[in-house]
Amino acid sequence: MRRSGSSKAMAGMQDKYSLGGIFRAYSGEFDDAMIKDISSHDDVDYIEPDFVVRTSTNGTNLTRQDNVPSWGLARVSSKQAGGTTYYYDSSAGKGVTAYVIDTGIDINHEDFGGRAKWGKNFVDQMDEDCNGHGTHVAGTVGGTKYGLAKGVSLVAVKVLDCEGSGSNSGVIKGMEWAMREASGGNGTAKAAGKAVMNMSLGGPRSQASNQAAKAISDAGIFMAVAAGNEN
Structure with missing residues (x-):
């Protein structure tokens, strides 16, 4: 409204x-x-009601990672069944900031190599990932071993608690903060460089969330959201 x-x-x-x-x-x-x-x-x-949302469970200059530790990495860049090599651009996401809107990130984890930092906490007073889901997601986005973009900068936006749940209004508050940070406060992603957002969470359909996501997209910021985790 x-x-x-x-x-x-x-x-x-x-x-x-x-x-x-x-x-x-x-x-x-x-x-x-x-x-x-x-x-x-x-x-x-x-x-609309303030729903509860939860974590979602269930070229040229290419660099290669052989015998990848994750089946998904090989599937991203290989059409051959049973492939075990991940090919990615040598820039590996450098110069890009990824806002992980989730349960937080263990920013001191060795797999992030110092590229992760805390952004904002909208759910409690603990600036830590007491659930683990957000750290897992951040590892998929930009971890050195398991990540797709191995040079990306990661920012933790905590909107879900230790149980992996939070309010829809809290999630939108996190989206709003991340958009302002990414846009340098003036509504355009060009002001602060390249930025993406990720929300691996789910809940009932929300017109408010959809409109907030559209505003982010219209500002030139790519947003990835989990889909297909429920029947």
């Missing part, structure tokens, strides 16, 4: 969101009567 002029609605508001010129919203706790009142305003597009 966008905004409401009701002072009572403002009293229940907890967070505001603004991503580009596309998505403006707020979240909070409201009773049924207040929700009905808010929805009656012409400048409110829609209202």
Whole structure:
């Protein structure tokens, strides 16, 4: 939803969101009567519940990694069944920042070679990955041994707790922060170099999340989201 002029609605508001010129919203706790009142305003597009989201489980100048430790690495660059070599550009993601919106990252893990750092925590007071999922995802994105882009810079955006769950509004808050960081605060990715985002998490369909993702895409930032993990 966008905004409401009701002072009572403002009293229940907890967070505001603004991503580009596309998505403006707020979240909070409201009773049924207040929700009905808010929805009656012409400048409110829609209202939706704050769902719980969870981790998703279940060329030229090429460099080669032989006998790769992960089946998936070989599949990325080889059409031959049973291949065990991963071919990748020698730049290996250097100059690119990947924002991993998840449970956090173990930034001191040796596989990251000092390329991982903490960005922002939206779920608790522990700047650590107490679940492990975010570190696993970051390893797939840019780990030295298991990663696709072995030279990328990794930024932890923590939106899920030790149990691997969090609120949809918290996830959107992480998306908003990452977009501003990646765009240098002016809404365009060109201001701060190359950036990508990854969200390996899932929950019910959310129009708010979709609009936030569109705002990020429109700003020129690539976003990868998990799909196909549920039946």
